[in-house]
Amino acid sequence: MEMDLPAVQAFLAEHFPQGYGRVETVGPLTARLRLAVGDEHLRPGGTVSGPTTMGLADTALYVAILANLGPVAQAVTTNLNANFLRRPPVRDLIAEARMLKLGKRLAVGEVTVFSDGDDQAVAHVTATYSIPPREAATA
Amino acid sequence: MEMDLPAVQAFLAEHFPQGYGRVETVGPLTARLRLAVGDEHLRPGGTVSGPTTMGLADTALYVAILANLGPVAQAVTTNLNANFLRRPPVRDLIAEARMLKLGKRLAVGEVTVFSDGDDQAVAHVTATYSIPPREAATA
Amino acid sequence: MEMDLPAVQAFLAEHFPQGYGRVETVGPLTARLRLAVGDEHLRPGGTVSGPTTMGLADTALYVAILANLGPVAQAVTTNLNANFLRRPPVRDLIAEARMLKLGKRLAVGEVTVFSDGDDQAVAHVTATYSIPPREAATA
Amino acid sequence: MEMDLPAVQAFLAEHFPQGYGRVETVGPLTARLRLAVGDEHLRPGGTVSGPTTMGLADTALYVAILANLGPVAQAVTTNLNANFLRRPPVRDLIAEARMLKLGKRLAVGEVTVFSDGDDQAVAHVTATYSIPPREAATA
Numbered sequence: 001m002e003m004d005l006p007a008v009q010a011f012l013a014e015h016f017p018q019g020y021g022r023v024e025t026v027g028p029l030t031a032r033l034r035l036a037v038g039d040e041h042l043r044p045g046g047t048v049s050g051p052t053t054m055g056l057a058d059t060a061l062y063v064a065i066l067a068n069l070g071p072v073a074q075a076v077t078t079n080l081n082a083n084f085l086r087r088p089p090v091r092d093l094i095a096e097a098r099m100l101k102l103g104k105r106l107a108v109g110e111v112t113v114f115s116d117g118d119d120q121a122v123a124h125v126t127a128t129y130s131i132p133p134r135e136a137a138t139a
Numbered sequence: 140m141e142m143d144l145p146a147v148q149a150f151l152a153e154h155f156p157q158g159y160g161r162v163e164t165v166g167p168l169t170a171r172l173r174l175a176v177g178d179e180h181l182r183p184g185g186t187v188s189g190p191t192t193m194g195l196a197d198t199a200l201y202v203a204i205l206a207n208l209g210p211v212a213q214a215v216t217t218n219l220n221a222n223f224l225r226r227p228p229v230r231d232l233i234a235e236a237r238m239l240k241l242g243k244r245l246a247v248g249e250v251t252v253f254s255d256g257d258d259q260a261v262a263h264v265t266a267t268y269s270i271p272p273r274e275a276a277t278a
Numbered sequence: 279m280e281m282d283l284p285a286v287q288a289f290l291a292e293h294f295p296q297g298y299g300r301v302e303t304v305g306p307l308t309a310r311l312r313l314a315v316g317d318e319h320l321r322p323g324g325t326v327s328g329p330t331t332m333g334l335a336d337t338a339l340y341v342a343i344l345a346n347l348g349p350v351a352q353a354v355t356t357n358l359n360a361n362f363l364r365r366p367p368v369r370d371l372i373a374e375a376r377m378l379k380l381g382k383r384l385a386v387g388e389v390t391v392f393s394d395g396d397d398q399a400v401a402h403v404t405a406t407y408s409i410p411p412r413e414a415a416t417a
Numbered sequence: 418m419e420m421d422l423p424a425v426q427a428f429l430a431e432h433f434p435q436g437y438g439r440v441e442t443v444g445p446l447t448a449r450l451r452l453a454v455g456d457e458h459l460r461p462g463g464t465v466s467g468p469t470t471m472g473l474a475d476t477a478l479y480v481a482i483l484a485n486l487g488p489v490a491q492a493v494t495t496n497l498n499a500n501f502l503r504r505p506p507v508r509d510l511i512a513e514a515r516m517l518k519l520g521k522r523l524a525v526g527e528v529t530v531f532s533d534g535d536d537q538a539v540a541h542v543t544a545t546y547s548i549p550p551r552e553a554a555t556a
Contacts, residue, residue: 015183016182044154049194050193051159054189054219058189058190076223076226077189078525078545079222079223080221081218083218083378084217105522105547106547108361121378124378124404128361130522217386218357220359220543222545224517225518240503240538245356245408247356249541265500267357267406269383294460298468322433327472328471329437329468332467333468336468354501354504355467355501356501357498357500358498359498360496361495362494362497
C-alpha cells in the first residue's frame with residue numbers, strides 16, 4: 001500500500017471536501033467508508049436516494065485505488081453498474097469496497113453497501129476506472 | 140400517454156421537490172430533462188460529478204415511465220448501468236430518455252446525457268425499474 | 279433449499295442437455311460449476327471466449343436459484359453485467375455463484391469465474407432474474 | 418473508415434472462422450450483423466440463448482471498431498452489460514451496433530438486437546473495449 005488511513009483522509013479533505021462519506025479503514029485492495037445520512041440524501045417515503053448510494057460506492061473504490069496506488073494516479077470512473085437490492089432505511093450507510101483488478105491502465109472493483117447494524121446488503125456496485133498514464137492523462 | 144407536461148411537472152414539484160433537473164418534454168416512451176449545474180454538482184477540476192449525471196438520468200427515465208403509465212405505478216430502480224464517455228464541462232446537462240420496454244412488471248430504458256450546446260454525449264445510461272403490482276408493492 | 283445436488287443435476291440433464299458446465303456443489307444461496315473447456319469455447323490466440331464465460335456465469339446463477347426455489351419457478355435473465363479481468367488460459371473454468379437477493383419477483387446474484395488452479399478471477403458477473411408468478415408467466 | 422465491408426469480411430473469415438454472424442454493413446462508427454439462428458443457439462421452449470445474443474452484440478461492436486480503426490488495434494472486451502427485453506423467437510437475429518466513443522485507449526458502444534421482421538428490440542447491449550497501445554498490449 002502507498003498511503004495509510006491518515007494520509008488518505010488528509011488527501012480527501014484537501015481535494016474532495018464535499019465528498020461522500022468518511023473513510024474508516026483502508027487495506028490491501030480494500031476500503032471501508034461510512035456515510036452519516038442527512039436530509040440531503042433522502043427520498044420521499046424515508047429512504048436513501050440511489051445517487052447517494054452510487055456516489056458512496058464510487059468514492060469507496062476511488063479510495064481503495066488511491067490507498068494502493070498513491071496520489072500520482074488520478075483514477076477516472078468509466079463504468080458503474082449498480083444493483084439495488086432493498087430499500088435502505090434512514091441510517092448510516094457502510095460501503096465495503098474490494099478491488100478485483102488493479103492494472104496499469106484499468107482497475108475494476110466491487111462494493112457491497114449495508115445499512116448500519118444490518119447484515120443484508122442494500123446495494124451491490126461494480127465499477128471500472130481508467131488509470132491515466134503518468135506522463136499524460138488522455139483516455 | 141397518461142400525463143402531459145404540466146401534470147408531470149406538478150407531480151414532481153409535490154413529490155420530489157429536491158429532484159434532479161427540470162422536465163422540458165415528455166412523449167410516447169420519452170422524456171427530456173435539463174439540469175442547471177450548480178456548485179453542489181461539481182468535482183475538483185471543474186467537471187460535473189458522476190452521481191449528478193446518474194441522478195439526472197435516473198430521474199429522466201422515472202419521468203418517462205410516469206408520463207406513460209401515470210402516477211398509480213411507483214417505479215423502483217433495480218439496476219443502473221452508466222458509461223462515462225467524456226468529462227462534462229460546467230454547463231447545463233441535457234438528458235434524453237427513451238424506454239426500451241414498458242412491461243407490466245419491468246421497465247427498461249436508456250438515456251443519453253449531453254452538455255448543452257454539444258452534440259457529443261458525455262454519458263450513456265441504461266436502467267431497469269420494477270413496477271409494483273397495483274394492489275401491493277413487494278419485490 | 280428445495281433441491282439437492284443430484285436433483286439439480288437430473289433436472290438440468292433433462293431440460294438443458296446442451297448447457298454450460300457441470301454442477302459441483304449447491305448450497306444456501308450458492309452454486310459452483312465447472313466447465314471443461316473445449317475447442318468450441320476458444321478464441322484465436324488461445325483464450326476462452328467471452329460468451330462462454332458469460333454463459334457459464336448465467337447458468338451458475340440459474341442453478342443457485344433452482345436449488346433454492348425449486349423447479350416451479352422458471353427464472354428468466356433480465357440483466358447481465360460482466361467485467362472481464364484477465365485473459366483466461368485454456369483450462370477448466372470454475373464459476374462460484376452467490377445470490378445477493380432472492381425475492382418473490384426478482385433475484386440478483388454475483389459470480390466470480392476462475393481458471394482451474396489459479397486464485398485470481400478472470401471475470402466477475404452480476405445478473406438479475408425475473409421470477410414469474412406461479413399462476414402465470416408474463417413480464 | 419479504415420476498412421470497407423469486403424476487407425472486414427476477409428479479416429473475420431481468417432481470424433474468427435467460428436464467429437457470431439455475418440457482417441451486412443459497416444459505416445462511420447456503425448456495423449450491422451445478421452445471425453442465422455441454428456439448433457446450437459437455442460434454449461428449451463424455442464428461444465435463442467442469452468450467450469448467443471451477447472456474443473452477436475459483442476462481435477458487432479468489435480466489427481465497428483475494426484472497420485473504423487483498422488486491424489492494427491486488437492480491441493479487448495472489458496465490460497459488457499446486456500438487458501434482455503423480450504424472448505426472441507427462432508428467427509434470424511439482427512444486431513445494429515453504434516460506437517458512443519472511440520478513444521485512444523477505450524471504446525464504448527451500444528447494440529440493439531432485433532428478430533428479423535420485427536421492429537421491437539429483443540435485447541440492448543452496451544460494452545467497453547480496451548484498445549492496446551500500438552507498441553505493446555498490456556492492460
